[in-house]
Amino acid sequence: MIKHLIFACCGLLIAMTAFSSSAETKKQIAITFDDAPRASTFQKANERTKLLIKNLKKVNAPAAMFFATGKHLTADNAKNLELYAKAGHFIANHSNKHLWYRNTNTEDYQRDFLNAHDKLKNFPNFKPFFRYPYLDEGRTEAKVNAMSRFLADHNYTNGYVTIDNYDWYLDSLFQKAKLADKTIDEDALKKFYVSTLVDASEFFNDIALEYLGYSPKHVLLLHDNDLAAYYIDDLILALREKGWDIISPIDAYSDPIARKIPSTLFTGQGRVAALARDNGAQPNLLVHYAEDEAYLLQQFETLVAANKQCQIEQLGFLKGQWEYRSNKNIFSEHWTISKDGLQALGKVINLQTGKTLSKETIKLTRRNNQVIYSALPQQNPKVTHFSLASCHNNRYAFINKEHDFPQLIVYQYQAPESGKRERLKVDVHNLNGKGFTLNYRRLNDRR
Known part of the structure; x- marks a missing residue:
């Protein structure tokens, strides 16, 4: 958190210099969800889908983008993906089997991409954006270039993120706590979830201000899970309170950062962090606590999942x-x-x-x-x-x-x-x- 505060101070000074001609630097962010449509967990899948749609509508959020994984498209789950589309949200490609590119040869990876495309292309509101599983765009120049050309040949755009976090890990802790029949402090969980993601958004925006010289139209990484369904409305309200405008992912992907291809071969924290590396940022200064499993586990156990058997x-x-x-x-x-x-x-x-x-x-x-x-x-x-x-x-x-x-x-x-x-x-x-x-x-x- 101290590191976050340092970035905030530096970001403010740069913002004042780079944007002195405007009264205020806009902070804009698009909402995206990976791994849709997820199967039932603590919440039944259909109930989760309806709640997520309801809570997005409740705060008048613009359309979000759901990056779907082909292997999740069972008959029942496909209906949930249709519900997202019919509610006006976009559907995009997140691969078929969620393969990790660094562990997969290019031909198999591209074949997996095409399998997902065939399953998704006829959904209402489908858009040709591809999000690499694990945000891994390749660990060699040859693999990076091969997949980049392949996407272009198929009229696809890279569905990168700029704000990385481990919301998926928070949800996994929640699921384990429920299975263990632990007592959950729901108010503490909501505050922890929301504050973690708002802090991550501020953190990566500060990095952009320092190393890119401006605040791009950001893309927030979330996942189609229970915590997102419960708290997406609270998260959006908290972001707005911090001065963020919620925008469409289509708008976000029109930002100049979409054309700034990182030269670093590590893209697992998103585009802003990768470009910051290219511009001399130390990797250890690019890691937010929202990406730290040990910290999140400690905070979750302390704040959220009370153990009533302590003696x-x-x-x-x-x-x-x-x-x-x-x-x-x-x-x-x-x-x-x-x-x-x-x-x-x-x-x-x-x-x-x-x-x-x-x-x-x-x-x-x-x-x-x-x-x-x-x-x-x-x-x-x-x-x-x-x-x-x-x-x-x-x-x-x-x-x-x-x-x-x-x-x-x-x-x-x-x-x-x-x-x-x-x-x-x-x-x-x-x-x-x-x-x-x-x-x-x-x-x-x-x-």
């Missing part, structure tokens, strides 16, 4: 003395058993002077069938309470969404290996990921 006894490993040394200070937590749970004295001590800079009392108790983490810093007369939101694989996440900082405290216990002492990783963050980490090691036995 305070599971945190008994904390008992004892823990210490972390930075370049300047010693951080320590000394945990003991109390009559109503666990408690600790936390200290920060200056390494050079030995002076105690701060103290904090921490308590773990159970209230109303919840494990509560209570923190009372020496300099603050008010106790702040955090609820245990998830406990999985020795990871315990405490959350208070209303607190200014921190909003999230995560204890990750690491068992000793090869004679090393036990470790305790403590992440202290806000929900946007901004914060710090303390890597404690145990100083003594559990006493």
